[in-house]
Amino acid sequence: MQPRFDTGRRRTLGQNQLSGRYFRRRAWVALLGVSLIFLGLFARFYYLQVVEHSRYSSQSEANRVRIRPIAPNRGLIYDRNGMLLARNVPAYRLEVIPEQVGNLEAMLEELANVIPLSETDRSRVQRLRKLRRSFQPIPVKLRLSEADLARFAVNRYRFPGVEAVPYLSRDYPLGETMAHVLGYVGHISEKELARLDEKRYRGTNLVGKTGLEAYYEDALHGEPGFEEVETNAQGRVLRVLRRELPQPGEDLHLTLDAGLQQAAYKALGQHRGAVVAMKPESGEILALVSKPSFDPNPFVTGILHRDYQALLSQPGRPLFNRALLGGYEPGSTIKPFMALAGLASGVLSPDETWYSDGTFQIPGRKRIYRDWKKGGHGKVNLEQALAQSVNGFFYNLALRMGIDRIHDWLAPFGFGQVTGIDMPREKPGLLPSRAWKRAVHNSAWFDGETVIVGIGQGPFVVTPLQLAWAVNKLASRKDLPRPHLKKMTEPWPEQSRLDRIPPAAWEQVQKGMVAVVHGAHGSARRIGHGLPFTMAGKTGTAQVFGHKEDATDEERKVEGLAEHLKHHALFIAYAPVEKPQIAVAVVVEHGGGGSRVAAPVARDVIRYWLERQP
């Protein structure tokens, strides 16, 4: 069998030999060239290494000027009034230069007798020892205590190659109150090392891991400086020849108010939950609290493995930022937005009434949707329906609007999408729609689902931040710039569907929300007593366990329930209604109904803020 293609083998032997001879001649010429070039290369090295040897040798001796990076000071973080939230504090760290220590393991053992070393410290030394060269210092322990420092000073002679080096460490004076907002810095991990610009981080030990410290890492870090130092032949520094100072990182000024933040943190008490407060007519966030929280300071020096595991395994998940990542059903807090949607789309006329007998049925269907009050609320108009949170009114409204119109009118409030806040990892929540159900469940939308979306249940998911942004739009009666924590001018949305909502509709919904707090039958009338200002609010309850269709009187139902089975309590509010100064969203996990625990939290936060306004 012959090859499919002619490789030249089939040519007559004579021809092949001819081209072979030709090839050999050319190959020899090439080899001659190669040989000459190699001789040239050898000559070059002979010239450099033998003829010029003494010259380069002395240059190499003199070659002791090295360039060392100087880490920049990290930018500070202030609240809106200039109060310091993240600062740099002078501290000492223990460093070891491996090549100056005979047996690193033995030395660490001995050192541990003088200064307590954790497992985290030891494993870091082992890890960095592989990454760095033997004459480069490795941090053994960060932020030595006064006692450790003193003990080391006394025993220093025993540990050649180990030094206590001054540096600036990061400190968060408000601790757990601010932990979820600020995040924290920590040791640069190998993964981060690969991502970061090596030139900028050559002298840096700490990098933003979460929260604002991570989001604004680039600006906070600053530009490193350099110093030219003369070294001896072993690389030890003899003196500094020239120094180019580093450029400190930019300071970060926040819209956050530390006092309000603390007030909100305190108001939540022992409950798990989140509070987000915003300034109306802007995207400024005044407070952003998630509870339980954690102390960020141990993370800066390297948290002990044991402590970290403890944080992870706590049932309240203190590392979890509920304000941005927690997803909750909006429950009845969606009703003011539904009302606006109904009025704006013309489906709901302003003077419409509804007779509540305690139940609701889709015409021609069997299933019964209930009011929370047994026997119903009687005949109610829109304001009363909001004040008493009458489910039937909104079942009816939702059914008449249909899911598409509901989706189109709730979306501009910011539900179902990320707000764009200047923090890492925000959750988008979920605003149900026909398209969503088709994409995720691959099935058609049913009217029964529309009905429960009308009272903020079903697959509906919001984050506390989204809810606060939506309430702020309610208070401001317009679309707003994206929420932000850094003081800056954010662009306003150019046009919005919200502009099409008539002033009378905003006014009417506000009336209903005022009645929630101040009305005789308002669902949160308990907090309205003796308030020196007028406040608009709305209660809500997010279901935890599965009897979503009959939302009967949760407040009574939950009394005897175990804590983890209780519903989540929600409350949204803004005040004063004449000229809103603050908009708040509160979620209290397992708090039962919205009025009992969530409303007082919102009231306390608002009262604190209004008492301090001029």
Add this chain to the structure above:
Amino acid sequence: MNPLALFRWHRPDWVLLLTILALFGFGLAVLYSASGHNPDVVLKQAVRMAVGLLAMLILSQLRPIHLYNWAPWLFAISVALLLAVLLMGSVSKGANRWLDLGFFRFQPSELMKLALPLMLARSLARRPPPLAWRDLLQALAWMGLAAALIIKQPDLGTAILVVASGLYVLYLAGLRRRVIFTTLVLMLAAMPVVWRFIMHDYQRDRVLTFLNPESDPLGRGWNIIQSKIAIGSGGLFGKGWGQGTQSQLEFLPERHTDFILAVVAEEFGLLGVSLLLCLYVVLIYRGMIIAMEASTPFNRLLAGSLTLTFFTYVLVNVGMVSGLLPVVGVPLPLISYGGTSMVTLLTAFGMIMAVAGDKPFLHR
């Protein structure tokens, strides 16, 4: 025996194999010193070497007829991948050379370094010398396509190496002497135009730095100056393994990759450099002898052009490190840390070994 069987089992060329193994041993020793005594780096490189060797030995058993048959496909795939890089490659250091396949990253220009000589060797194998104009133009078209795609990345260094590999095929296939000389003259004449209109700023920078490294001693000239100091201070016998102050104190940049030869020169002196160059000469001579003894024109052209391309790698790196040529990012063949060029080179040697085993009356 079926002449179309994929493999023809035979003992691989032992001169090539032993020389490569010697280079690897030498390379690992230098790498340990150049990486600051980091066993992880050495281990990683050793694993790459082992994988590359395995690929080379498998390839060495292949019948070159299959390379002949696959050549157009390989070339087409290379062109397609280069296009893909231009469209969606990942950018590193301002140039777009990598294709991210998720599990590993891959430089299609490396594939082209092998695909182009294969393609040209195939298309010129049946043409008796001297080379006809028509064949020359066709070959130049292939070369131009490959070079253009790589220059676009932009990666002038690799483009030059790829073009060189093609030129070697043309030369060995019998390009007329008249044409060679005319081209050389024209190229010299065209240099000002290339300088002014074709080269990128960074390329002009490199050439200027090469011509006068002292003009910017702390910036662009640093590499060359420090490299020359390292080499010169090494002297006849070197400062000893792990004792090079230039490399150990980190004055020498890229000391375990492109500039590893300076570490060799500093720590092992002229003696070490000579040994290294001798090993390269052995590889090149052996490769050319295999080409000359090959049984078919395709085999001859393939082995000859791959060997000469290998020589070009050596020349460009050695010239660059010793300050004879401008700095282009070409690693020292089979010694520098890194897997990309190692795989390409070992594949090439696998093909040369395959040619060595493809004798019509081979006695086994």
